Amino acid sequence: MKLPEAFADKMKNILGKEYEAFEAGYDMPRQYGLRVNTLKISTEKFEHIAPFHLTKIPWIENGYYYEEEDAPSRHPYYYAGLYYLQEPSAMTPASRLPVNPGEKVLDLCAAPGGKATELGARLRGEGLLVANDISASRAKALLKNVEVFGIPNSFLINEVPGNISDRFEEFFDKILVDAPCSGEGMFRKEPEVMKAWSEDKPAACARVQKEIILQAAKMLRPGGMLLYSTCTFSPEENEQVIQYLLDNREDFELVPAKGYDGFSEGRPDLAGGNEELKKCVRIWPHKMQGEGHFLALLHKKGDSLNTGAAAVTSAVQDGQQKEEKAVVPASEGLKGAKNITKTDKAVLEEFFCDVYMDIDWSRVEIRKGQVYYVPGALGEQRGVNFLRNGLYLGELKKDRFEPSQSFAMALHKSDYRICLNFPWTDSRVSKYLRGETVTVDDMPIKRQRGWQLICVNGYPLGWGKLVNGLLKNKYLPGWRMR
Numbered sequence: 439m440k441l442p443e444a445f446a447d448k449m450k451n452i453l454g455k456e457y458e459a460f461e462a463g464y465d466m467p468r469q470y471g472l473r474v475n476t477l478k479i480s481t482e483k484f485e486h487i488a489p490f491h492l493t494k495i496p497w498i499e500n501g502y503y504y505e506e507e508d509a510p511s512r513h514p515y516y517y518a519g520l521y522y523l524q525e526p527s528a529m530t531p532a533s534r535l536p537v538n539p540g541e542k543v544l545d546l547c548a549a550p551g552g553k554a555t556e557l558g559a560r561l562r563g564e565g566l567l568v569a570n571d572i573s574a575s576r577a578k579a580l581l582k583n584v585e586v587f588g589i590p591n592s593f594l595i596n597e598v599p600g601n602i603s604d605r606f607e608e609f610f611d612k613i614l615v616d617a618p619c620s621g622e623g624m625f626r627k628e629p630e631v632m633k634a635w636s637e638d639k640p641a642a643c644a645r646v647q648k649e650i651i652l653q654a655a656k657m658l659r660p661g662g663m664l665l666y667s668t669c670t671f672s673p674e675e676n677e678q679v680i681q682y683l684l685d686n687r688e689d690f691e692l693v694p695a696k697g698y699d700g701f702s703e704g705r706p707d708l709a710g711g712n713e714e715l716k717k718c719v720r721i722w723p724h725k726m727q728g729e730g731h732f733l734a735l736l737h738k739k740g741d742s743l744n745t746g747a748a749a750v751t752s753a754v755q756d757g758q759q760k761e762e763k764a765v766v767p768a769s770e771g772l773k774g775a776k777n778i779t780k781t782d783k784a785v786l787e788e789f790f791c792d793v794y795m796d797i798d799w800s801r802v803e804i805r806k807g808q809v810y811y812v813p814g815a816l817g818e819q820r821g822v823n824f825l826r827n828g829l830y831l832g833e834l835k836k837d838r839f840e841p842s843q844s845f846a847m848a849l850h851k852s853d854y855r856i857c858l859n860f861p862w863t864d865s866r867v868s869k870y871l872r873g874e875t876v877t878v879d880d881m882p883i884k885r886q887r888g889w890q891l892i893c894v895n896g897y898p899l900g901w902g903k904l905v906n907g908l909l910k911n912k913y914l915p916g917w918r919m920r
């Protein structure tokens with residue numbers, strides 16, 4: 439791999455004697471990673487059922503290396519949202535921001551959702567995830583990933599940070615800024631990033647990063663934590679951005695992130711000498727099995743420091759616990775809901791008497807027949823350009839309710855009474871995912887007519903509707919397997 443000359447010279451200055459090992463790393467093969475969705479499955483169970491060659495990523499609780507020929511993006515478990523494919527180092531920022539269920543969390547530069555999906559999983563459906571991206575097209579990919587992951591309590595927006603920082607002033611408990619950057623750490627994985635690199639790119643990115651991090655600082659509550667990350671090496675975009683924040687906001691301090699032997703310290707010598715910058719983390723590809731990354735964990739003074747270590751463990755176990763949970767039909771709570779008309783209630787009742795999931799009906803909003811389950815803790819958000827507020831449950835059509843794809847993805851098998859469960863080895867699973875009709879006359883069927891939750895090895899994939907013994911395929915056309 440031929441590195442741009444200006445980049446190589448800069449790295450020689452930064453790395454000194456280590457440069458040779460760094461350069462040799464570009465001839466090593468890249469690593470492939472997947473991160474388990476602990477909202478749906480525990481890591482223990484995933485290891486048991488996944489037909490891949492998995493090796494634990496030592497610094498990520500729910501991360502694994504896989505082999506290229508495993509092709510996990512083709513497997514039905516991928517369509518069931520059991521994991522996200524992600525470069526191993528890129529899993530680090532979300533893993534080092536301590537997130538507890540019930541908190542208000544912002545991912546300010548979130549698309550396509552590699553980190554937002556992990557933050558959402560750690561919230562376990564409680565609290566609020568606001569995920570933003572300035573790019574409308576990239577925000578669409580974010581929406582899909584959040585939906586596949588089955589995260590119910592999100593508010594997905596498409597805004598310039600400066601347009602939302604007044605409205606959300608001191609609102610969030612935790613904020614992730616995975617900043618747009620010059621991408622120097624990704625040259626091995628994505629050679630096209632290297633082609634787009636130029637000598638002045640780091641300085642241009644740093645200007646944007648400084649603006650973004652100040653807006654983020656404003657939106658964090660005192661006592662909250664902010665994690666800043668990039669996938670680049672240049673000090674202008676890393677330690678110097680953190681020093682800029684510390685210079686402009688005396689109420690911020692660096693705190694050490696949960697460590698790992700392979701992590702390297704931040705480099706005060708590249709940003710004016712503040713020794714505190716050693717608390718930043720650099721991931722060097724010649725020292726670890728992953729690409730280049732930088733992260734800094736910051737605390738906003740004013741309240742007790744919350745490390746959230748307990749929550750991290752319970753989030754990983756939760757997939758397992760949820761599978762064993764049994765509750766009363768969701769329609770029970772519908773009767774007392776003041777925000778829903780009598781007619782709509784009657785239609786919803788028919789469907790939701792088979793749903794065994796806790797629904798707070800006071801948080802259900804019906805807009806032009808579209809039924810949404812909006813997160814609490816958000817308040818009035820008129821004027822914010824959003825793609826999705828909460829979980830889209832489905833549509834009211836005259837006398838019937840049509841459940842949505844995103845609703846299926848947010849359910850566990852035990853949450854819906856009528857399921858058709860296939861083993862992943864059954865050829866009908868990929869037929870279903872391709873949108874084809876499948877025959878089910880050999881299967882035990884609980885109800886001969888109506889909605890069936892289609893599952894693979896116990897994990898929901900989408901809906902089907904039985905009509906005269908035929909299963910109508912209701913898998914979302916835009917998500918079909920090709």
Ligand SMILES: C[S@@+](CC[C@H](N)C(=O)[O-])C[C@H]1O[C@@H](n2cnc3c(N)ncnc32)[C@H](O)[C@@H]1O
Pocket residue numbers: 546547548549550551552553554570571572573576597598599616617618619646650
């Ligand atoms: C490094 S990527 C984020 C990757 C994402 N966190 C993930 O893990 O999938 C940076 C993102 O920042 C967005 N972006 C660029 N400028 C921005 C700005 N001023 N405010 C918010 N987002 C911005 C880009 O569209 C891009 O999606």
